[in-house]
Amino acid sequence: MSFKFKTLTAAALMSLGLSVNAGYGYTVDPNMTEEQLNRTIKQAEYHVKEFEKEVELQHGGDKTRYINKQNALDRVQALKLAYPDNPEIEKLFQRTKTALMKSKGDYATVDPAWLKYRVDEENLRKKISALGDEEWNRILASSVDPAKIVAKEFPAPDPKKVSIEDLKGSFVVLTDVEYPNNQFYGGTGEYIWHGKPSSGYYFVLLDGRHWIGPYEAVKRYRRLVDSSLADVTKFTILGKITDITAEIPAAGEEKNGRYEMGWVVEPVAVKVPDHVVAVYDEKADSSGRFIGEEHVAQIKDSWYTVKSIPADVKPERLMEIFMTAIKEKNYDLYLDCIDPERKKTPTALSLIKYHWDLHQERFLREYVHAVMDKAKIYTTRGFDEGNEQENFFLDDDQKDILRKTQGEQVQRAEVESRAYDQNGKQLGSPHPHFLIKRGAGRWYVSDYAARF
Numbered sequence: 001m002s003f004k005f006k007t008l009t010a011a012a013l014m015s016l017g018l019s020v021n022a023g024y025g026y027t028v029d030p031n032m033t034e035e036q037l038n039r040t041i042k043q044a045e046y047h048v049k050e051f052e053k054e055v056e057l058q059h060g061g062d063k064t065r066y067i068n069k070q071n072a073l074d075r076v077q078a079l080k081l082a083y084p085d086n087p088e089i090e091k092l093f094q095r096t097k098t099a100l101m102k103s104k105g106d107y108a109t110v111d112p113a114w115l116k117y118r119v120d121e122e123n124l125r126k127k128i129s130a131l132g133d134e135e136w137n138r139i140l141a142s143s144v145d146p147a148k149i150v151a152k153e154f155p156a157p158d159p160k161k162v163s164i165e166d167l168k169g170s171f172v173v174l175t176d177v178e179y180p181n182n183q184f185y186g187g188t189g190e191y192i193w194h195g196k197p198s199s200g201y202y203f204v205l206l207d208g209r210h211w212i213g214p215y216e217a218v219k220r221y222r223r224l225v226d227s228s229l230a231d232v233t234k235f236t237i238l239g240k241i242t243d244i245t246a247e248i249p250a251a252g253e254e255k256n257g258r259y260e261m262g263w264v265v266e267p268v269a270v271k272v273p274d275h276v277v278a279v280y281d282e283k284a285d286s287s288g289r290f291i292g293e294e295h296v297a298q299i300k301d302s303w304y305t306v307k308s309i310p311a312d313v314k315p316e317r318l319m320e321i322f323m324t325a326i327k328e329k330n331y332d333l334y335l336d337c338i339d340p341e342r343k344k345t346p347t348a349l350s351l352i353k354y355h356w357d358l359h360q361e362r363f364l365r366e367y368v369h370a371v372m373d374k375a376k377i378y379t380t381r382g383f384d385e386g387n388e389q390e391n392f393f394l395d396d397d398q399k400d401i402l403r404k405t406q407g408e409q410v411q412r413a414e415v416e417s418r419a420y421d422q423n424g425k426q427l428g429s430p431h432p433h434f435l436i437k438r439g440a441g442r443w444y445v446s447d448y449a450a451r452f
Contacts, residue, residue: 028078041088044075048096055102059430066103072096106426114369117327120303125226131292132277139269144171156200159261164244172265174202174237186247193249201262203247204237210280213288214270217278221290224329227360232272239265304328309336311442315375315413315435318443323370326359339436339444355449362451367419367427370452375413382409411437419452
């Protein structure tokens with residue numbers, strides 16, 4: 001017959017002369033000899049030490065599984081229940097408590113300044129959204145002939161009853177247009193299909209500046225204003241009917257469906273509800289702009305806490321500036337932090353933008369701040385002025401020879417960051433970041449892609 005300590009108290013078990021069980025059934029005899037008890041304590045301490053080592057390796061990060069955790073908890077719990085007044089066991093119990101708390105991840109007090117960038121971003125999103133709504137309504141009220149607006153999106157006008165001459169040049173507002181899910185290449189062009197056989201189809205024309213211009217503007221908006229836009233896959237489109245065609249609205253080269261008649265729609269404006277409105281503008285550099293785009297730089301400039309990088313910036317401080325540029329959406333400052341050798345080509349700049357978007361997403365959904373550890377600096381080329389041990393053996397003439405013969409000095413630095421979420425919990429282990437400094441120049445971020 002056996003009992004678990006969860007059913008009876010430890011005192012009750014001991015009064016019956018029974019063993020105390022913990023966790024997965026680990027047993028401690030409450031009536032051991034002193035020698036047996038000391039041996040059992042040492043065995044438990046071994047597992048506690050191994051657990052402590054695992055926790056230390058995480059540097060404050062939260063790990064999902066520790067190999068020695070359960071053994072340590074089981075053994076110390078059973079000992080504590082069987083011998084609650086033993087001072088050695090009490091010490092071991094306190095050590096286990098400390099290790100257990102550390103295994104849950106490090107915590108920090110959240111400074112309100114850590115979250116200010118989110119407040120600023122939300123206020124800017126609301127402002128740009130309001131400006132977009134105003135412009136959308138203005139376009140519908142004054143730039144489009146009310147008589148030429150298709151009154152009802154669905155059912156779409158029936159091609160068997162309505163000719164293209166009747167609808168050509170008319171405007172239609174399409175809601176919940178899915179892109180890129182409904183994108184397809186047809187025999188007459190590249191489109192987004194919108195509709196179904198029972199209610200008719202519209203084919204939104206993609207292969208032209210009327211779509212590319214506004215869509216690129218939406219992407220700029222996401223990069224400069226609002227990271228949450230990454231989740232948006234449905235758009236409202238104001239477009240002009242230009243033609244009618246027959247297509248198989250299906251992605252991929254193999255189209256097993258039937259041909260459907262649909263109205264070809266050329267985009268005029270694209271709206272992401274509650275976020276932004278972008279319009280085709282043939283005068284704009286990229287054939288499109290989002291409403292309020294001309295105000296964004298001025299608004300954001302007022303909230304920037306860092307606007308330039310000092311020539312004598314230290315590696316740790318540069319990583320703080322790099323993080324701040326990302327949080328405050330200061331793309332120019334972000335670029336200025338990065339090693340010039342890594343941004344010489346259009347492809348390199350495109351990759352930098354890609355990782356900018358990833359950084360934005362992480363500071364939106366994962367962490368809100370990071371603190372930097374002290375940099376580890378080492379010389380990879382040229383004479384190392386800071387190597388005190390080597391300099392101890394060299395006289396001034398020898399040092400001067402090395403300065404002249406070993407070429408331009410190149411230094412590298414490693415800075416570890418510890419990221420925290422909005423509740424102050426450290427996320428994962430510290431992440432290393434690498435920086436570079438050439439000659440008399442300043443420090444630059446080399447691996448800009450690394451997460452915090």
